[in-house]
Amino acid sequence: MIKLSNDGYVRLTLATLRNTSLTHFISGLDEEYIDPKRRQHDGLGEISGYTEWVSTAEPVITIGWDWHLMVSGQKFQYDRVCPPRSNLMLVDRDNGDLGPAQTQMLLGDMLDTIDWQREAFNAISERYPSATCKG
């Protein structure tokens, strides 16, 4: 069961979260990587930005996190570089809060198992056609 509480948290178990569909909302670049003239590095050795995802059902689950893209030759590697930001509070089977820290950790572990990089890259490429290189 997914419950929106008066404190703003959406409470659910990890199992329910894993069975919840998430869709890409928006991804963006950090400022210094948007204008090619302002890049601090020659070429595109690294880029950083953010990505936002939401659930399709209500109450809406929102999850966002920062990422870092390393480019080495023809190889691209997107990595999540911070704990996710969300409106979630995971609960145990007795509906007891796991707490913000545990929720963040478990949510992060879950995100690292899904293929978010492809959609984020496509969204970034479409949003900033002059700022990104295409592999």
Added chain:
Amino acid sequence: MVTVSGTQSELPQGLYFEIARYRHAVFIEQLEWQLKTDGLTEQDQFDRPDAVYVVAQDAVGYISGCARLLPTTRPYLLGEVFPQLLNGLHPPCSPSVWELSRFSAMDIHSQSSSKSGQFSSKIAVELLRASIASAAAHGAKRLITVSPVGVERLLRVAGFHSHRAGPPVIIDEHPIVACWIEIDDVPHSRKASNLSLTNLADSPRSQPRPERRRF
């Protein structure tokens, strides 16, 4: 850096006008937000006599940051303009919940720093602390704020207990989100003085990562 907080009538003479000019420089000139203006200052319908302002000033008195606190028991920005950010919940209306808005920590007079977006990390963190303390002094146990997603990162890096109130919406091509800030373990000092002055001299501390402007 020095922070000052108070209502318009409590602030030193002339400071509120400087706040309004600073907000024009930041939100309209730099960030190009679509806000009403008289060409010199930025003020809206929530700049009322009961609004509390928290202001950061540099060594020569220039404003380097500002924030506005509003009680949710009267009309406020999120409740009136952005209720859709609350995921279907009713906007809070409680003396223990205050809204933090018009938050900026851009040092527009600094020649050395780049005017990197809305925030200088160091000023932003200290301004946030001062804002939370001011809100707590007025009885707040929670703050609600409408901000770019970059503010969330700042809150986390600086160690504030915060979480989202709902999914972001896109405004002028940028994601905006409502966040709760829990005021944990902040002593509720009585309002011994309506005008709070805090001198925050530089002191060695681990610095959060520079806040990057988000688009």
